[in-house]
Amino acid sequence: MKTLTAQVITQEDLLKHWQGHRALTRRLIEVFPEKDFFEFSIGGMRPFAKLVDELLAIAVPGLKGIVTKQVEAFSEGEEKLIFKAQYLEKWDEATAEINKYWEQLSIEDFSENFNLFGQYEFPIIQNVLYFIDNEVHHRGQAYVYLRALNIEPPFFWER
Amino acid sequence: MKTLTAQVITQEDLLKHWQGHRALTRRLIEVFPEKDFFEFSIGGMRPFAKLVDELLAIAVPGLKGIVTKQVEAFSEGEEKLIFKAQYLEKWDEATAEINKYWEQLSIEDFSENFNLFGQYEFPIIQNVLYFIDNEVHHRGQAYVYLRALNIEPPFFWER
Numbered sequence: 001m002k003t004l005t006a007q008v009i010t011q012e013d014l015l016k017h018w019q020g021h022r023a024l025t026r027r028l029i030e031v032f033p034e035k036d037f038f039e040f041s042i043g044g045m046r047p048f049a050k051l052v053d054e055l056l057a058i059a060v061p062g063l064k065g066i067v068t069k070q071v072e073a074f075s076e077g078e079e080k081l082i083f084k085a086q087y088l089e090k091w092d093e094a095t096a097e098i099n100k101y102w103e104q105l106s107i108e109d110f111s112e113n114f115n116l117f118g119q120y121e122f123p124i125i126q127n128v129l130y131f132i133d134n135e136v137h138h139r140g141q142a143y144v145y146l147r148a149l150n151i152e153p154p155f156f157w158e159r
Numbered sequence: 160m161k162t163l164t165a166q167v168i169t170q171e172d173l174l175k176h177w178q179g180h181r182a183l184t185r186r187l188i189e190v191f192p193e194k195d196f197f198e199f200s201i202g203g204m205r206p207f208a209k210l211v212d213e214l215l216a217i218a219v220p221g222l223k224g225i226v227t228k229q230v231e232a233f234s235e236g237e238e239k240l241i242f243k244a245q246y247l248e249k250w251d252e253a254t255a256e257i258n259k260y261w262e263q264l265s266i267e268d269f270s271e272n273f274n275l276f277g278q279y280e281f282p283i284i285q286n287v288l289y290f291i292d293n294e295v296h297h298r299g300q301a302y303v304y305l306r307a308l309n310i311e312p313p314f315f316w317e318r
Binding site for chain 1: 165166167168169170175176180182192201202203204266267269270284285286289291292293295296297298299300302303304305306307308309315316
């Protein structure tokens, strides 16, 4: 639904904001050396590939659940990807799916509760902000991995 | 200004969201050992104290500039803090200042452009989202520092 009333953020701009972050995360995947993407870790944390598995398991499945009002359990990395190129392909597929599902949301939906993955019963706006924040959080960790590998990461404000 | 029209996110909830993230960052400051807060680093990155200097230099000065429409240059860490307790005190002062300035914003303001620190000419909503994202990004780095120090960080969803 379109409205002419002032919005703190419009639905369109929130999508742009999310996809801008996703574009930056994609650049980080590209910048990682193939081997380090799957293996490099600090302090017993997950390698970046595992973090990206999580991000992929949240974004489209989460948004799809919201739009279709189907509560499904969280499920991660059912399909084992072994090359960065496969991750980039999945990432781009997710980009298109997110755009598609987003169109099916109305402004009114954002304040409605949804039980995300059957575990997190919150207004949809909070679910969406969680998708974004969780990605920024884990990508911040990947920035440290890159620095530790002596690789210059992309600028944070590049989207 | 209050409105009864549906919002993707209300002004009040966006503040809660920001302050929730700030509460989590505060917990991370608390959890860091005193010495490591100022000295520990990976891959030549800034120690967490320096990252927090940046966060403090952005949040209140940025929001104050937006509300008062005064464009001032970015200026970081003019006052040298040498104890974690001083950072926590500054953090709490900033929390109250943010609440105070936030009240002076109207919904219409968020789509207006502001030249943040005389460098970033964007709609105010983008400035505010940048404050939050930049904090989540740097805090994600601090999570890696804690893990590398073998210290269990707070859960990401604790706010």
